Amino acid sequence: MRSLFSITDLSVEEIQGLIDTANQIIEDPDRFAHVCDRKKLATLFFEPSTRTRLSFEAAMYELGGQVIGFSSASSSSAAKGESVADTAKTISCYADIIAMRHPKEGAPLVAAMNASIPVINAGDGGHNHPTQTLADLLTLYREKGRLDNLTVGFCGDLKFGRTVHSLIAALARYEGIKVVLISPKELQLPSYIKKDVLQKYDIPYTQTTNLEGAMPQLDALYMTRVQRERFFNEEDYLRLKDSYILDPEKMKNAGEDMIVMHPLPRVNEISVAIDNDPRACYFKQVLNGKYMRMALIMMLLGVKA
């Protein structure tokens, strides 16, 4: 029985398998409408994340399955002090697969060590969120036609942004990947990721503070939010925040086929004025997230169309 904690738990071949399944679902959803008949997904959300939970629930319904669960710790037995281990054992009696969100890092692993059914990490604190990365990968694949030989720019908070760390770790395993890191000095990619991922896989990377200057060379630009609370003083924040807001003026620096991605929710780092730009792909990412969750549920349950 398999579970999924981190994107690197999946091999490149397995990721390709999920992408292939997702593409088949997109082409012919009817063929998949009953593959999970009578199966139940338990969404165990110990902290609220409406977007991720709805994506998992929609995914299971579209496979013909059913959903049980809770959407916050206060509405669960955790409020009475039940351990993650006991919750996992209990839910194993009712459901066929678990999607778990928890504020503490490693909680889904604890669940999987005690459950008799597969567990999907739907976000554990600031640690891992592999299904977001699966959505990112399907988006890149569908929009660019490949996952190798891409120059990907990451912009914003590269220090704390787990979606950035995880996508870099996933892409590092493909041939011909180049990475451009665009951030204020205060929010640069941590050195352990440069060492353990970029240098380990010989990925050429450059660091810059200048978004416009970096844009012409990019195949994809992955935006994240620069949060006020990450700065030591208000002055620095105010000085920097506008440099990393993507607007139609800055988009003039991008190539015609550079796609814009964002894990959402956004605040103001992407101007709504570019939502209708054909290069804006962040809402496609949301949709792709559902398809990849469908493919993942099928893989972990061992069902085929």
Place this chain on the structure above:
Amino acid sequence: MIIGSIKNGMVIDHITAGRAMELYDLLGLSNADCEVALIKNAVSGKMGRKDIIKINGDFPVDVNVIAYVDPKATINIIKDGALVEKKALQTPQKLVNVVKCQNPRCITSTEQELDHVFVLTEPENGVYRCIYCEAQAK
């Protein structure tokens, strides 16, 4: 006391001077019913000063703890007053409840009954990481 004359038990020798107390705690020797001697700053030709722990009795010692805390220490098993085995220490692949995860965001910080488990992720640098949150052992 038993210094020098162990009948059945173990001598942990060549402990880096000053580390014996830490080892004593991590090995749980305060719970031992048998005789235990802790010798600090013994004069050693090889090391200058060293610490020694002698256990006269059958106390279960987790050798991995010693290998992690002080890989240069040596272990001598004594039976009927004679040295029967010298154990070489090997870098443990896994540490269970030897180091505590210090990451306040780790699930071990809220779930008290969980074992604190670290695995050797970079043998060349001796780096251990928490299996739950991947924080490095300190």
